[in-house]
Amino acid sequence: MRVMKIGVIAIQGNVEEHVRALEKTLAEQGREEGVVVKIRHRGIIESCDAIVIPGGESTTIGRLLEREGIVPELTEAARAGKAILGTCAGLVLLAKEGEVEVAKTGQPLLGLMDVKVKRNAFGRQKESFEALLSLSFLKEPFHAVFIRAPIITHAADPVEVLATLKGHIVAARHGNIMALSFHPELTEDRRIHHYFINTCIQGRNKS
Amino acid sequence: MEKVGEIEIGELRHGTELLKRGFASLQKGGVIMDVTSKNQAEIAEEAGAIAVMALHAVPADIRKAGGVARMADPMVISEIIDAVTIPVMAKCRIGHFSEAEILEALGVDMVDESEVLTPVDSHHVDKRDFTVPFVCGARDLGEALRRIEEGAAMVRTKGEAGTGDVKEAVRHMKLIMGEIRSLKGKNEEELKDVAKELDVSAGLVQETAELQRLPVVNFAAGGIATPADAALMMRLGADGVFVGSGIFKSEEPKKMAAAIVEAVNNYDNPNKLADISKGLGVPMKGIEISVLDESELLQVRG
DSSP, rough: OOEEEEEEEEESSHHHHHHHHHHHHHTTTTTTTTTTEEEOSSSGOOOOOOOOSSSSSSHHHHHHHHHHHHHHEEEEETTTOEEEEEEEEHHHHHHHOOOOOHHHTTOOOOOOOEEETTTTTTGGGGGGGEEEETTOSSSSSSEEEEEEEEEEEOOOOEEEEEETTTTTEEEEETTTEESSSSSSSSSSSOHHHHHHHHHHHHHHHOO | OOOOOOTTTTOOOOOOOHHHEEEEEEEOOOOOEEESSSHHHHHHHHHHHHHEOOOOSSSHHHHHHOOOOOOOOHHHHHHHHHHHHOEEEEETTOOHHHHHHHHHHHSSEEEEEEEEEEOOOOOOOOOOOSOOEEEEEEESSHHHHHHHTTOOOOOEEOOTTHHHHHHHHHHHHHHHHHHHHHTTTTTTHHHHHHHHHHTSSHHHHHHHHHHSSSEHHHHHHHEOOOOHHHHHHTTOSSSSESSSHHHTSSSSHHHHHHHHHHHHTTTTHHHHHHHHTTOOOOOOOOOGGGGSSSGSSSSSSO
16 A cells, blocks of 8 residues: 555644644554645645644635635545544634634635534633543543634534533544544644544545 | 643643643744734734734834833724634733733733833733733844743744834844754753853753754744745744734735735745735835934834
């Protein structure tokens, strides 16, 4: 099988952190030959097996994804069953629909996941928090960092809820697409990145 | 970075170093724009700004007006907070912890303890006590590390605000980067000497030497007026840029704002930068820094 290639959307935000976490995860799995590339322009996604949309500002990332012509490539990647991980702003971008404050900005959503999202759901930066979170696929809780975090307010049927906090959905999966409200790239715990790469491998074996 | 105890199940922990630096880290690759009204904030958000800096006047006007420059009117800040979904930052005077507390109470996402306003103290605010993260200006590595030690979660060059002349921002960025490079290869004793000279802890100097970058996000600010200026600062190693007067003092703010955002994303691609820079109207007029009297410089404050 050809070498695994993971692309990180590198327009803005926690790009380096995801790249580093993915490289370490690949090494921990004995897949040192795997490569992680940054995506700032069109023409790269097609050669990737998996894509990460990092945290940052969803309005900024969304507008530049459009201007750079990356949106149709992401849609195609999702259709082809490639693994996609969206964290924080990435979660907002993956959603089909946003609550009123998302709609107000007129920001483009990719609509790849059948969920409705609310931005800054816990409040402003001073309300950002760290918490221990139970995720359905992990035995032990995960130290999760929520920064001006969004939540999923509604998830339609095929979408699997992976974690809730105070009654809000903060992690979900729809086929090969996974979205998180928090930032697994900001801590040293790589269990989520392992889970993501495993999803990608399962997808590759199927196809 | 400070060590915190184990978090318990069900606990939400606020205001930690990780959250402050994490917020700053999310701004990387972005453009933070000075705005003085709800309307300008909306233009900035639409153009793709990562955050806005709420002010009563842009630095060029502060410079022109003279007198004491203070924190912006809380009414204007609140209006801007309500108008946009991107983070809103605001400036407090150097050492004015009450202004900083008011900004935190208003719900500002990051406080800029800024030399653009009139300082009230030779000591800076103790930023560790706050839940809200801070950004501070620096001209060299010593200033940058002292601000980080006081709790700043982001550093920016001071440059010379309100001039539209990027010369000083270039100088400050090169100086900081060069000083970091010069730490490479120094042994523990030598790093301790540097720490004493700069009046910061040895641990912080050691961390900087190992990382070969500041342990927090490092933005460019002060005099950036065109897409080319923004690209230049990114090429020099900035993690992102602040644009003050450069947008709303230009002839076509909407075009200029969007172009600077695109320039930051394409800073290493001259062909794209050429396209991006076309037809933007007249940039802010500006003042060449060398004609300013020493007493008119903002960067020497704080």
